[in-house]
Amino acid sequence: MTPAQQRRVRDLFEQAVDRDGSAAAAWVAGEAADDPLVRDEVLALLDHHSRAGNFLSHPIVERMPALLADEPYARGAVVGPYVIERELGRGGMGRVYLARDERLGRTVALKVLAPALVGDPSQRERLRREARAAAALTHPGICTVYALDEIDGELAIASEFVDGITLREEMGSGPHDPVEATATARDLAAALASAHARGIVHRDLKPENVMRTRDGRLKILDFGLAQIAQPTGAELRAAALTRTGVLLGTPAYMAPEQLRHELVDARADVFAFGVVMYEYACGVHPLRADRADAIPGTLGEVVARCLREVPAERFGSAADIVDALDRAPAAPASVRWWRTHQLAVAGLYAAAAVLAWQIKEWREVPLTVASFLALGAASTAGGVLRGHWVFTERMNRRRLDAERRRTRAATRLVDLFAGALLFADGVLIASVRALPAVAAFALALGIVLAALVLEPATTAAAFGEER
Amino acid sequence: MADVPSRLDADALAPLVYHELRRLAAAYMKRERPGQTLQATALVHEAYLRLADAGAPWHDKRHFVGIAARSMRQILVERARARGAQKRWAALDRVTLTDALAVAAQEEAMLPALDEAMERLEQVDAELARIVDLRFFAGLSIEETADAMRLSPATVKRRWALARAWLHRELGGDA
Numbered sequence: 001m002t003p004a005q006q007r008r009v010r011d012l013f014e015q016a017v018d019r020d021g022s023a024a025a026a027w028v029a030g031e032a033a034d035d036p037l038v039r040d041e042v043l044a045l046l047d048h049h050s051r052a053g054n055f056l057s058h059p060i061v062e063r064m065p066a067l068l069a070d071e072p073y074a075r076g077a078v079v080g081p082y083v084i085e086r087e088l089g090r091g092g093m094g095r096v097y098l099a100r101d102e103r104l105g106r107t108v109a110l111k112v113l114a115p116a117l118v119g120d121p122s123q124r125e126r127l128r129r130e131a132r133a134a135a136a137l138t139h140p141g142i143c144t145v146y147a148l149d150e151i152d153g154e155l156a157i158a159s160e161f162v163d164g165i166t167l168r169e170e171m172g173s174g175p176h177d178p179v180e181a182t183a184t185a186r187d188l189a190a191a192l193a194s195a196h197a198r199g200i201v202h203r204d205l206k207p208e209n210v211m212r213t214r215d216g217r218l219k220i221l222d223f224g225l226a227q228i229a230q231p232t233g234a235e236l237r238a239a240a241l242t243r244t245g246v247l248l249g250t251p252a253y254m255a256p257e258q259l260r261h262e263l264v265d266a267r268a269d270v271f272a273f274g275v276v277m278y279e280y281a282c283g284v285h286p287l288r289a290d291r292a293d294a295i296p297g298t299l300g301e302v303v304a305r306c307l308r309e310v311p312a313e314r315f316g317s318a319a320d321i322v323d324a325l326d327r328a329p330a331a332p333a334s335v336r337w338w339r340t341h342q343l344a345v346a347g348l349y350a351a352a353a354v355l356a357w358q359i360k361e362w363r364e365v366p367l368t369v370a371s372f373l374a375l376g377a378a379s380t381a382g383g384v385l386r387g388h389w390v391f392t393e394r395m396n397r398r399r400l401d402a403e404r405r406r407t408r409a410a411t412r413l414v415d416l417f418a419g420a421l422l423f424a425d426g427v428l429i430a431s432v433r434a435l436p437a438v439a440a441f442a443l444a445l446g447i448v449l450a451a452l453v454l455e456p457a458t459t460a461a462a463f464g465e466e467r
Numbered sequence: 468m469a470d471v472p473s474r475l476d477a478d479a480l481a482p483l484v485y486h487e488l489r490r491l492a493a494a495y496m497k498r499e500r501p502g503q504t505l506q507a508t509a510l511v512h513e514a515y516l517r518l519a520d521a522g523a524p525w526h527d528k529r530h531f532v533g534i535a536a537r538s539m540r541q542i543l544v545e546r547a548r549a550r551g552a553q554k555r556w557a558a559l560d561r562v563t564l565t566d567a568l569a570v571a572a573q574e575e576a577m578l579p580a581l582d583e584a585m586e587r588l589e590q591v592d593a594e595l596a597r598i599v600d601l602r603f604f605a606g607l608s609i610e611e612t613a614d615a616m617r618l619s620p621a622t623v624k625r626r627w628a629l630a631r632a633w634l635h636r637e638l639g640g641d642a
Contacts, residue, residue: 006591013632014625049632056599056631059606060543060578 005038012042013049021050073097073112080151082110082158098161101146108146108158124155131157133200134223141191143211143221162219167280168207175283177463179335180397182299185277186325187218192273192318195223196266203264205272206253207279216398252285256309267311270318274306297332298325338462339390345450346386352422352443353379355436359425362433371425378418382447385411400463415451419444484538487514511535511605529615533597536605540582543604547578577638584637588630595630602627 001009012031016024024046032039072095077084082099088109089096099110113127131148138144144160167184176184188210195202202209202223211219251259255271258264278286281295286307295303302324308314315321356375360368385407392403426440491513511532589596594616601607601615609627613620 010592010626010629013629014622017625017628044636045629045632048635049628052631052635055635056603059603 001037001041005035005041008032008035008038009041009045012038013045016042016046017049021046079110079112079154079156080149082108082149082156084110099158101158107161109143109161111157111159113155113157127155133198136198137195137200137223139191139194141187141218141220142195142223143219145223159221160219162211162213162221164211164213164219166208167210167212167218167276170212171207171280171283176280178281178295178297178299178332181277181281181295182297182325183397184218184280185273185299185302186322188220188273188276189318189321189325191218191220192269193322195220196269196317196319201264201266202269202272203258204253205269205276207276210276252287255311257311265311266317267314270306270314270316270321271308271311273318273321274303274314278303278307296334298327332462334458334461335393335463338458339393341450341454341458342386342390345447345455346383348443348446348450349379349383349386349418352418352447355422355440355443356425358436359429359440362429362436368425368428371421371428375418375421375425378414378421382411382414382418385414404459412451415447419448419451422447484514484535488535488539488542511607529617532601532605532607532611532615536597536600536607540585540600540604544578544582547576580638581634584634587637588633591633595626595633598623598627599630599634 012028016028019027025043028042028046029039032042072087072090073079073084075084075086079099081103082097082101085098085100085107087095088098094111094113097110097112099108100106101108128148131145135145135148143162146158146160149156149158192202192205200223202220204222205220209221211221213219253272253275255264255268258268258271275286277299278289278295281299281303282289294300302315302321305324306314306321315324353376356372356379360372362368388407389400389404392400422440422444426437426444429440430437514535585596585599588599597616598612601612602609607615609620609623612618612627613623616623618626
């Protein structure tokens, strides 16, 4: 369309816009009969004008404070005594930055609270009180609060910077076996217990608030701060009426009494702990779980009791959870069976190596020498792989799944190869040494059965189905 | 028209206006009370008063308002982009257009798309784009817009209707 046509569209639109719908269309059709392009454009715009409704009718700038107020600080920005390095994340309470405290030269996590949360002086006071209480917690499993600073009217909480991943990210890798889940549960409960002993309740325990440091320890974040971000009952009702409000807390992890806005105590944390651990062990939130998602053993009983609807039926505090978990055996019977199985297979391989040596002594033909060498190599490989699995299970449990996936195919191959060699050796010596031949057949059968039948069964019992 | 800012002016002055608006907005959020809504023009006016003494290179308030409106568009679009608005944006649909609350929620999501449509509108008719900047992004009334653009209120009203219809079509309002 040429500029002249554009101008004509504008003029015709402006003259037609105040007319009645059908009259306007007829008028435009008459006026622009010579130029269908212009006529159609004006008619289309008139049509959109009639359907535009509220479109652009409320100036966006009225919502600008909300848009602007959560403007992040850039790298190098100076906030009081802190220099911002980068943003770590943002949540209902505000943004969290990695920053450097210039006074002490240390790195901190700086949480700058959303202005909307701290506008009210009484809420500010409550936040100060909570931060003071949280600062008193010095458990290694709880992220330490260093300071609460008021900077240019904004409130900022400086705390220990925890370098690691959240439990939510750790859960992304799927369900965790009972032994690992129990170890995690024990660490988490012990940290919670130290806060409960001081009368401090977290109120917003969830996988996003628990970090796993690079050296494998757990740290709970944001202790005692959740109450600030909690909307009041009136705000909740208003939000329900207008449908614009969003729950600031995390209902998926809240105890029933907390959702009803009743007074909560440590038992609300116990409930949240139950939800978190259920999700950690099963890979699915308990509300979305079906009957098949059950945690075996003591941890299962502990989690079930944490998740009771009535607070009085749960553990009184996290310390009771620690006690209950400590009464459980270090490893469930299924895992002890698995270890026994692995060691037994390693034993079979040792016997096979000895037998191969004897066979070589008994029949000095080139074929048996080659067979001895091959069987010796296979036995060593099979035995070492079993030893590697048991070692990983005992010493570096979190790697076990990955290590087994990595070496499973090779192990199967070695097992079948060794079984075939033993069988061939048995055939070779059957005419001269009947009894050792039977032993070779028995070992071949034992190794192959252990690999193909027993191993999948004991592994599934100990760690869940093969993934 | 001398009081319509050039792109260069706006780009050079945007950081100044941006900083002031951010500060004012944050201060406003801190004293916000339920039921109170921000007067958009008050925000612009306050920013103008604060910056007027700073020796900034605009001629008068009209000039400033034009720059501020364009700066606000830049600020808001950047913010909406940073918040991932583009990913959520599909197109306007007629059901939500009838619901004022949903419109408010949708408008933030559509800002990047609106900004692109505004660039096209500038090519077609720069004056229409200025009217949208003043009305939608700076929150000026028909009369204030007319004053800032030295047009009659009736003309502004009709051109505002044209600009809305044009953008409504660009943003897929016939979906």
